[in-house]
Amino acid sequence: NAGVTQTPKFQVLKTGQSMTLQCAQDMNHEYMSWYRQDPGMGLRLIHYSVGAGITDQGEVPNGYNVSRSTTEDFPLRLLSAAPSQTSVYFCASSGRVRDSGANVLTFGAGSRLTVL
């Protein structure tokens, strides 16, 4: 059981380039989300999805696109990278850990992105 897998772990881009951060989970979770974390700061929600074909914006969605064609995958696309998007990106999926209670987020290891 791999949990949440993110690729790549590290990436360097030039301003204006585009790229896709991949996220896959094997826990059959309906809820998936992307966060960014700047140095010394907390996590900020970029986009989230409550199921295949359904996505919505989080706190800081500008400059990012997402799609959810399958339950397992939730890629994050940077359309035209800017230095302000230099950050660590975390993907998370949400499911129950016991019979009752709220869902619990399981995070990937993160993708460190530098935009020059």
Add this chain to the structure above:
Amino acid sequence: LAKTTQPISMDSYEGQEVNITCSHNNIATNDYITWYQQFPSQGPRFIIQGYKTKVTNEVASLFIPADRKSSTLSLPRVSLSDTAVYYCLVGDTWGYNKLIFGAGTRLAVHP
């Protein structure tokens, strides 16, 4: 959305008990309270979750008063390895909403 407020930082010493309080004044009826721990260069990981009263597991206890407007994470006898950032998160039973993290509490444990 239930906004959370925590102290920015705390200091403690090995062997002491640490209590971190989180305020969530507009918590909804269906909301649970979940705490996460984050080490540098890692994603947050689940510690404990509760709805009301007290919950205890092998690593922590969670105290929630009757009005549920706050919660306290208790770490017994901390060690250096408990140095991390701790986040409380409030979300509904089904998880079908925005899960917004606050700034978290940076705990430093000293020898």
